[in-house]
Amino acid sequence: MMFHVTSSRNRASIEKYGLDWRRMGAAPGIAGSPVPEQEGCFLAPDEWTADYFVAMNNTGGPVDVWAVDEVDPADLLTSGEGYDYFPGIIPPTRLRLVRADIPPAEN
Template identity: 40%
Template sequence: MATVLFHVSPSANRESIRRFGLDWRRMGTEHNIPGAIGAEQAGIFLSRDREEARWFVAMGRHLHGELDVWEVTLAHDFDAEDRPLDMPCRIIDGFLCWTQPIEPTRIRLLRSPS
């Protein structure tokens, strides 16, 4: 089984994400949703559902003209609504933060600006 979640990122990061996947250690020159350069945490913020992803899009829209929504399929099977036990993640301010890089084969661009 697998768990499907979502990640929102400025479109400027698209090629890096396609090439390297989601890896906060590569964010030395990339922008995050709140607008800072670099990672906020040692991990990747993931949305539990499309509604939460829309919230991240709304939050980032005022700083970034274009945002991408990525579908992330984790090999781990868990209920994203519960705190995943024994998984490489943390809950930070109520949001799921995955603490391992996510390889490009586990992500798919769902939505980008037209």
Template identity: 55%
Template sequence: MPPMFHVSSVRNRASIQRHGLDWTRMLDAPGIAGSREPEATGVYLVPDRFTAQFFVRLNNTGGPVDVWTVDDVPADDLVVDDCTGFGYVPYRIGRDRLTLHDRDLPPPPPPPVVIDAATGSGRVVGALTITSADGIATEQPLYLYPRGSDG
């Protein structure tokens, strides 16, 4: 059977090398989509490198990611997540079935700047987190306005 692939934050590497893939150990780094808790009781896997690259580009962990090759997983073991349409196995995967395939892949670049050509108006292109002196963080939209615009 061909290998499957798993994408994870670099911050999980030492734990994965020690314990394998185990969703209950999701403590230090968010999931690829940015979640702080497992979205399923299992380990998400993809069947090919092309789909793994989709998750590399999706990376919302705040840092680089690793791609792991996972051996000996029957395709029939995959459970399709009703919310995402992606598959996971409802069991832990031991470190002896893992190989670090790609390491330290950078997070995706910021979204492209978009300006409405018809109106010349600016668009929201991201967000800025502002932390007050008392430690309260608020997120504010970042706008881009073309030169000469009074935005």
């Protein structure tokens, strides 16, 4: 199992379409980018790494953490910044919301 962290504003789209980088637009990415940084979905290999992305939250609002099933680590690519992503769409049947509406960290 892997994890994906995203704005809570994306929840309805994820529940309907899964993780699809082409549908980005309801909220900026975790790093604050208004457009996809890669043609794929960033995944964290464990909860510790997911928490790192939760703390990074630059979405301007709360985030959700999704568990992602059936991902072969060999299918992941690594971005220039060193983060792993799946170069495709992950259907909603392989996703489970595990943490919802985590508020941004206070600075």
